[in-house]
Amino acid sequence: MRKGPILIAGGVIGLLAALLVKFGNPVNMGICVACFYRDIAGALGLHRAEVVQYIRPEIVGFILGAFILAIAKNEFKPRGGSSPLIRFILGFFVMIGALVFLGCPLRMILRLANGDLNALVGLIGFVFGIVIGIGFIKKGFSLGRSYKQNAANGYIIPGFAIILLVLLLAQPAFIFFSQEGPGSAHAPLLLSLVAGLIVGGLVQRTRLCTVGGFRDAILIKDFHLLTGLIGIFVVALISNLIFNPAAFKIGFAEQPIAHSDFVWNFLGMSLAGLGSVLLGGCPLRQTILAAEGDTDAAVAVFGLITGGAFAHNFGTAASAKGVPANGQAAVIIGLVIVLAIASFVVWQKQKVEVKVKEGVHVG
Amino acid sequence: MLAKITVDARGRSCPEPVVMTKNALETHHGDLEVLVDAEVAKENVKRFAENKGFKVTVSEKDEDYVLFITK
Numbered sequence A: 001m002r003k004g005p006i007l008i009a010g011g012v013i014g015l016l017a018a019l020l021v022k023f024g025n026p027v028n029m030g031i032c033v034a035c036f037y038r039d040i041a042g043a044l045g046l047h048r049a050e051v052v053q054y055i056r057p058e059i060v061g062f063i064l065g066a067f068i069l070a071i072a073k074n075e076f077k078p079r080g081g082s083s084p085l086i087r088f089i090l091g092f093f094v095m096i097g098a099l100v101f102l103g104c105p106l107r108m109i110l111r112l113a114n115g116d117l118n119a120l121v122g123l124i125g126f127v128f129g130i131v132i133g134i135g136f137i138k139k140g141f142s143l144g145r146s147y148k149q150n151a152a153n154g155y156i157i158p159g160f161a162i163i164l165l166v167l168l169l170a171q172p173a174f175i176f177f178s179q180e181g182p183g184s185a186h187a188p189l190l191l192s193l194v195a196g197l198i199v200g201g202l203v204q205r206t207r208l209c210t211v212g213g214f215r216d217a218i219l220i221k222d223f224h225l226l227t228g229l230i231g232i233f234v235v236a237l238i239s240n241l242i243f244n245p246a247a248f249k250i251g252f253a254e255q256p257i258a259h260s261d262f263v264w265n266f267l268g269m270s271l272a273g274l275g276s277v278l279l280g281g282c283p284l285r286q287t288i289l290a291a292e293g294d295t296d297a298a299v300a301v302f303g304l305i306t307g308g309a310f311a312h313n314f315g316t317a318a319s320a321k322g323v324p325a326n327g328q329a330a331v332i333i334g335l336v337i338v339l340a341i342a343s344f345v346v347w348q349k350q351k352v353e354v355k356v357k358e359g360v361h362v363g
Numbered sequence B: 001m002l003a004k005i006t007v008d009a010r011g012r013s014c015p016e017p018v019v020m021t022k023n024a025l026e027t028h029h030g031d032l033e034v035l036v037d038a039e040v041a042k043e044n045v046k047r048f049a050e051n052k053g054f055k056v057t058v059s060e061k062d063e064d065y066v067l068f069i070t071k
Helices: A004-022 A033-043 A057-072 A084-101 A105-112 A118-138 A156-170 A189-206 A210-219 A224-243 A262-279 A283-291 A295-313 A325-358 B016-027 B039-051
Strands: B005-008 B032-036 B055-061 B064-070
Touching (some): A004 A189, A004 A224, A033 A057, A033 A084, A033 A105, A033 A295, A057 A156, A084 A295, A084 A325, A105 A118, A105 A210, A105 A262, A105 A283, A118 A262, A118 A325, A156 A189, A156 A283, A156 A295, A189 A283, A210 A262, A262 A325, B005 B016, B016 B032, B016 B039, B039 B064
Antiparallel strands (some): B032 B064
């Protein structure tokens, strides 16, 4: 398959991310799916960290952009039933890991494209997590198949996006908006929304996925999705130099909304990578799938949002000051639980396969 | 002539349809039929098999795709 379209799509995402920073998003946070869900959790009052509360229109755009294209291309298929509860837990811990690193895998690429070498440590951890996950997949890890569902199920997530947009426009008193900190830094609503719509549409069409890029390259030597990630990196790098030259800085120290704790940057992203590969896609991809009617992905998204709320209610999220003890404990607990779930699934599956083989009659 | 086998990869998340196809191609040397129900899975399996040098023909059956993979 031609790699041109996905390379260009990645490039457009990299360009939009740099532009969103130029017009007001926090530095290196043109797009960060984990951070944006965390901000939405804050805006809805699910956590009360005053610096990270905003209904990010980009998320609304991702969902509606993907939804519109899925409908237009006849790919909107309400479906579900593939281990939703496990997916919720995986989504939850992907968020815990991402917020210890301070960013989803997409922000990791954007941070790297702006000279933040801590993201390189994160990237190594991310790939490490993916390799562990691939080991489970090779042993037969599966969350089982999904089935067609009543159409009503598929409209929940697009409906959720529209409600978020209404709340953002109406700004009722019970919705929280940061007055300072990263939550207060944002591009104009319309620009964020349109950028989100474009990204949502592009990812829906190209199936771009940060975890898929590395997974396919390692597992089946297929570099299709990875090409898209290279597009994001290269164009974000060039665009940052053009639009945000003051913020460009190569090194580890004093990077924006980041810390230099190697161990926890590594382990946080290992958890995010492992959880994402078991889910079958990164937080951005889960969002797009949810918009296409995949209710299992939608459950993973609610796991992400819950993880974002939990991370700030229980002080597990990192900050520029570093990773709190609670965050370190949460990552370790997350790794243990996710590894235990994956092992248990594989063990159960192998047990069933042995039984099936024993039951085979010859002749 | 080896029998044709069918892999039912409907409803599976990434990368399972591809892994199931890969495993089937490694253990079975006849023709292979892969059943998927998503456009993404269809593209992924097709790309994978073609990269491995197989011929792939796709047909639609009800709401599913049938990929016929042959040498």
